[in-house]
Amino acid sequence: MADLSRPSQLRFSFLPRSLGALAAIAVFASCAPKTGVKSTTGLAAYCPDSVSSSVIAGSTGSGKVFKLDPLVASGNASLSPGSSTLGNYTTTVTLPNLLGYGTLKGTYVDVITDACGESYGAYSTTNDFRYEHGDGRFAEVMNYHYGNQFRSDLASSSALYPSGSFLMIANCDVDDNAFYSQGTDSSGNLVDFVCMGRSTKYPDTTSFSEDGEVMMHELQHGTTGHAYSSVNDFNVFDFDEAGAINEGLSDFIGLIQGDSEVVSPFKNFEFSRWALGLLFDSSAMRGAAKCPVWTADYPTCSNYSKTPSSGFSATGKRISFAYPDGLGWPYAGYASGKNPKDVWASDLGFEEIHQTAPIVTGAMWEIYQSLVSSSADSATARHRAQLLLMETIKTLPQANASDPSPVTMPVLATKLNAMAATATAGAFSGAEQTSIANILSARGLTGLSSVGSGWASVGSITVAGHAGLFFNETSAVGPANNRMHAGEKGMIWFDIANSSANTAAAPLIKVTSSDSRVTFSGASKNPGYVSPTVAFIRYGKINGSNIVNALNNGTALDNVGITNSYFNGVNLYGVNSQTALYIEIGSGMTTGTTFNFTVQITPANGSGTETLTYPVTMQ
Amino acid sequence: MNQKLALVLFAFAFIVAIVVGFGEKQDLRPAPAEFRAKFQETLLKPLRHADPALPSNPPARNPSSEHGDRRPAGAPPAEETGEPLTREAFVEKYGDRLRFEDYENRVIRVDGSGIPAEGFADTQKLDRFRPSDATEASARAREVFANARRLLGIPDEAEFIQHPPTTGEATAQSIFQQSENGIPLSPGGTVTILLGPDGEVRSIESSIYPKVEVANQAxxxxxxxxxEILYVTQSSPVAIVHHAYETRDRGVQKVVDAQTGAVLLERNRRVY
Incomplete structure (x- = not known):
């Protein structure tokens, strides 16, 4: 039994060591800038006093950019984000598809900046946008160049969603991050935008707008969302597989859009070598390889296998990005040859959606590579891959009363195979269909080994007297001691044990409280809220004995120490609020009162739903 | 005399205004909030070559509603849409290889995404259908929706708004949004219909609420x-909805009760 009785180790010690971690924390941060109400003081000196409301220039302009990012532009893998020489590596490019207002407003993207009070910064009656790197408007030009390049390419692929001009905010008021979301206009209509933030580590020399792959990543989030539904959300829970797919597809799009620009010594399957790779204390880079950067056989990943006994090893320090057992291992951030045990012990993002994305990224990248080999050229392959992907997204299931989070990686893989076979997204030859199917199977995304009936049981870990259940007070009555008391609010997780040899993938958890005085907090806390006594959540995975054995096949020095229960199989549970359910305990629940949580578990690779009962005695 | 004095003062003020007002460089830039609204409105207007199906301006306000509700697309004429069909009749009309998923005695999913083109009979397709044409896609979706109402467990009195379709070269997606007096329920309450290149049914996804109780007034x-939305605060066994106002401030969604002003939902909707 693991020693999990020390709440100080479990309570929100989720230190941000990656972009994903920062994103997770931002959910609770009240740092959202207000739009439209900023003071006009503090605007950059270059902000135009006015801009034209009529056409004054042509549809083509020129500007200076980094080709993809400063590293690729310079060809120098040692270039520092703090270097004063970054400006030496810019290139002058043509800016097509402008609407002629003298701003960076075009058919496909519309670029503004927070440096000018959420308005236009770059302005030229001759469409001359050749700003030097030290000029804040350089970031705006980068946004236009890569935003236009990507979205016009989607149009060429018959895969442009949404069809209008997409708002991009350069020099956006957000630290160490970038994101896609929606705002509302004065009439309450939703408006899509991406926000390209700044670096707090290198505020004077670079920003997230200088990484072309990151811009296209964020724009693809908008594309994915609109291809899926103009109304319903793609991600439902903060840490569901739809979220991981969303991140993986955005990384993939960044890779294939940047593919033709990557030069030696850089790898075309590594995503965001600049922003994620260099703008943090340790690398948060991601990619499409079959194994992590820190394993010995990267980048060839010659030991890759979806079979746990060969693809994973504690003594061999071997990890494979195969579904589901390879989910959650960080892509980068550790020195080569790092022991998986040490990574497991120090990394707390095993269910975080950016960190669980590389399997999808990798499978899609390999499909693209396959299409490159069978298509006339790489541009044709890219267009085919993009159309295949967007048409597949359209067929993914929507949330319903039975499953509020129905998009999983196996579902995506099944739909990709089906789409390739129907010719709806263009004709794929028999050989191409076979190749796509083989790639998805090799990544473990199809043909999953299932967990048989009866695989689940209540986990053996007891915390503060609650068997199989961890309660973490967010509003305590008396000392916060993980014991349930009347009047308290808190977060709960359920320890679920898996007796199968195979890992239970993406288990959907439906929880019912037997006592109406123990209720689930509303949808602000629980996106899977159904009623006061019913709520859904989805866990990452619950290990089977095959992966447990593979990662504990050596000495105590090497063994990772994971087990086949949720509490000691995916993460250091409890630090990870995105898989918690939030409850409120009514005042009438006196000491000694008993009730049950009924937990119904439906994995992506199961034959049905398992039902477990967790009895609780008030303390 | 007073009139003459007033005239002189007015003339003087006019001259001062010209000298002061126009003699200096003026900041003609609109206030940020106005500017934002302006360009966002521009953003929402269709481009010359844009797909006519998008962007999706909301339907006109319904002046007859006490809440100024949006006018629902409403049920189109029966002759245009047809009647609700039984499962057998639906399968015969739209595809005998369609797979149905049921929940509490109603269909929540119809899946035909894996059926090859030849898996649909000619009678289950439409001649010269173009998924890129918003009008055709909307009409076909209305027909499918009307025929599927009974299967989906939609009460006769339930009202739906039809959103403009998302069209494409290969497929068209139409969404019918459950509503009350033109106000959409949210989240959920949708029927999403995906049509293939020949107008065949590729999928139907339902998250409708069979029973709805409105808990407040706006x-x-x-x-x-x-x-304005009808925010679903509880989805089962009866959907309880509140008149509410939804905003999104740079991706932070906030829903407030339209009667009490209480915050019903606040959530970061940023996708990083």
Whole structure:
């Protein structure tokens, strides 16, 4: 039994060591800038006093950019984000598809900046946008160049969603991050935008707008969302597989859009070598390889296998990005040859959606590579891959009363195979269909080994007297001691044990409280809220004995120490609020009162739903 | 005399205004909030070569509603849409290889995404259908929706708004949004219909609420930059909905009760 009785180790010690971690924390941060109400003081000196409301220039302009990012532009893998020489590596490019207002407003993207009070910064009656790197408007030009390049390419692929001009905010008021979301206009209509933030580590020399792959990543989030539904959300829970797919597809799009620009010594399957790779204390880079950067056989990943006994090893320090057992291992951030045990012990993002994305990224990248080999050229392959992907997204299931989070990686893989076979997204030859199917199977995304009936049981870990259940007070009555008391609010997780040899993938958890005085907090806390006594959540995975054995096949020095229960199989549970359910305990629940949580578990690779009962005695 | 004095003062003021007002460089830039609204409105207007199906301006306001509700697309004429069909009749009309998923005695999913083109009979397709044509896609979707109502467990009195379709070269997606007096329920309450290249049914996804109870009235004025919704605070066994106003401030979604002003939901909707 693991020693999990020390709440100080479990309570929100989720230190941000990656972009994903920062994103997770931002959910609770009240740092959202207000739009439209900023003071006009503090605007950059270059902000135009006015801009034209009529056409004054042509549809083509020129500007200076980094080709993809400063590293690729310079060809120098040692270039520092703090270097004063970054400006030496810019290139002058043509800016097509402008609407002629003298701003960076075009058919496909519309670029503004927070440096000018959420308005236009770059302005030229001759469409001359050749700003030097030290000029804040350089970031705006980068946004236009890569935003236009990507979205016009989607149009060429018959895969442009949404069809209008997409708002991009350069020099956006957000630290160490970038994101896609929606705002509302004065009439309450939703408006899509991406926000390209700044670096707090290198505020004077670079920003997230200088990484072309990151811009296209964020724009693809908008594309994915609109291809899926103009109304319903793609991600439902903060840490569901739809979220991981969303991140993986955005990384993939960044890779294939940047593919033709990557030069030696850089790898075309590594995503965001600049922003994620260099703008943090340790690398948060991601990619499409079959194994992590820190394993010995990267980048060839010659030991890759979806079979746990060969693809994973504690003594061999071997990890494979195969579904589901390879989910959650960080892509980068550790020195080569790092022991998986040490990574497991120090990394707390095993269910975080950016960190669980590389399997999808990798499978899609390999499909693209396959299409490159069978298509006339790489541009044709890219267009085919993009159309295949967007048409597949359209067929993914929507949330319903039975499953509020129905998009999983196996579902995506099944739909990709089906789409390739129907010719709806263009004709794929028999050989191409076979190749796509083989790639998805090799990544473990199809043909999953299932967990048989009866695989689940209540986990053996007891915390503060609650068997199989961890309660973490967010509003305590008396000392916060993980014991349930009347009047308290808190977060709960359920320890679920898996007796199968195979890992239970993406288990959907439906929880019912037997006592109406123990209720689930509303949808602000629980996106899977159904009623006061019913709520859904989805866990990452619950290990089977095959992966447990593979990662504990050596000495105590090497063994990772994971087990086949949720509490000691995916993460250091409890630090990870995105898989918690939030409850409120009514005042009438006196000491000694008993009730049950009924937990119904439906994995992506199961034959049905398992039902477990967790009895609780008030303390 | 007073009139003459007033005239002189007016003339003087006019000259001062010209000298002071126009003699200096003026900041003609609109206030940020106005500017934002302006370009966002521009953004929402269709481009010359844009797909006519998008962007999706909301339907006109319904002046007859006490809440100034949006006018629902409403049920189109029966002759245009047809009647609700039984499962057998639906399968015969739209595809005998369609797979149905049921929940509580109603269909929540119809899946035909894996059926090859030849898996649909000619009678289950439409001649010269173009998924890129918003009008054709909308009409076909209305027909499918009307025929599927009974299967989906939609009560006769339930009202739906039809959103403009998302069209494409290969497929067209139409969404019918459950509503009350033109106000959309949210989240959920949708029927999503995906049509293939020949107008065949590729999928139907339903998250409708068979039973709905409205828990309050809208008495507060709708704030600027918000939309009125019927926010679903509980989805089962009966959907309990509140008149509410929704805003999104740079991706932070906030839903407030339209009667009490209480915050019903606040959530970061940023996708990083």
């Amino acid at each position: 008495s507060l004025e709708r704030p600027e930059a918000s939309r």
